[in-house]
Amino acid sequence: MKRYMLSLLIGASLFFTNVSSQVAAQNGPLRIEITDGVIEPLPFAVPDFVPASGEAAQVGRDIARVIASDLTGTGLFRELPSSAYISQVRDFVAPVQYADWKAINAQALITGSVSVSGGQVTVQFRVYDVFSDAELGNGLQFSGSASGWRRMAHKVADAVYARITGEGGYFDSRVVFVSESGPKDNRLKRLAIMDYDGANVQYLTDSASIVLAPRFSPSGDRVLYTSYESGSPRIYVLDIGQVQRRVLQQQEGTMSFAPRFAPNGKTVVFSIEKGGNTDIYAMDIASGQTSQLTNAPSIETAPSFSPDGSQIVFESDRSGGQQIYIMPAGGGEARRISFGQGRYGTPVWSPRGDMIAFTKQNQGRFYIGVMRTDGSEERLLTASFLDEGPTWAPNGRVIMFARETQGAQGRSSLYSVDITGRNLKPVPTPDGASDPDWSPLQN
């Protein structure tokens, strides 16, 4: 628990400090073990954050709603409606009436205060383990611009999630994806970015050219993607803050595609097709220096680095059908890790390093699944006419992917699912959506 508090403090660039607390931080029995398979979501209450002034009242309500939505959205928590409250929280520093919250079986209570001053919002919050009569961890304070209030709510929810589950949070994160409109035989595609929960959608390109498979840099400030802007697929790098893009230099061959950053943010691994054959290459972005990592007459594509940068997982049909392989980051001998029925593609290494997510095809159905990096413990999480392209939440506990429906009216949209296979749910987007990539936690 201490370790999580520490990483949280280091990780957050929003200014925040410990709120002086009469109750020493302690680890209560309040705990969700995610891997255990939660049957009964943990009941919690999050009253509107107490406004320091009248103008803060609305944002105090909004912040509580986003926190509640983040937590309930995990499937691990259940919010108690405010109509059930026995006592109201009108004073952030006043002692908590534990008995009133026990009476409605609120196991966790989140209280907060919010003040608005000169375009700045300051949020303080505390988490209580009601049945231990104790605060869970220390209170924290966040400050930021008023327009960033959703991020502050997500940071509060991340802290609550981390304290109760012992896992890192994932709410203060973004998703870059391909926004889709138009009929299936003339689909318009453009890059878009949004908060992980679908809020704050922003478009990064127009739909004049086909764009595919955007991928975040390790710091989340840049995106690699493939575009037909030049007539044939080429890889571009886009700076999100500036919304400026440039083509990646020195791309030989007919087509280059399927890029991903290395964990160092300097190297890109991707596929080049020459004369009908597709292999994997690595390029140093600054110098353009390129090295060939695979050399086979088969299709080698969809490379993804291990979090320590030492290995690359990719797909190849060298055995006759698509399967997943792992090779050293510098190339060399690859070992096959997928051996089940059907075909395996689009492997993505978990940010925790322990698992590979993939798309599986078998007998006309598509599945999103996970397996250990040695190929053991394969587990299929979803099944449909067309599920494709998993991406990991920053904590390696949730996967987002695209699901396309069948037929002439077929439409693609985003879904998320826990790696336990529970809590499958759509992620709202304004139009159709595909090729999601989940950012790291924001700083």
Place this chain on the structure above:
Amino acid sequence: MSTLTKFLMIGALIAVSACTNAGRFGKGDGYGSGSGASGAIVPGSANDPSSTAYFNQTIGDRVHFLIDQSSLTPEAQQILNGQADWLSRNGDYVAVIEGHADEQGTREYNLALGARRANAAREYLISRGVAPNRLKTVSYGKERPIEICSNEACYAKNRRAVTVLAAGLTS
């Protein structure tokens, strides 16, 4: 055929308001449809052997592939033989061969598979005497289906390599 000649032919076509088959201008082009009453060859129409309409419709601008395959069927080879002959006779055209896949596959793999298909068609045309520098390829993977149902009838038409002609740089 020089650009000027083609221009004059199109001019003539407009001048006589001749009926043509739905040709290089596609459907609803305002030129009407049906064959010429006299049976004469209308320049630029699908019964003009030097027209792109003839290439697209009579010879066939596309070949189809079996599921997850990029090898050419005997039928595909026959169509490509016709394409190669036409390209030999009409040396001022170049072509981009577009490779496509059906929707049953992951995005990256289908891009690579479309490239394999386009390249198979290109290599075959080269083997039949077409100069390599007249033939480029591009893969669209599963991004540009022409048929939108989700069954084999549509998939079979979407698994294709289409030879798209353009007036050449060499003319």
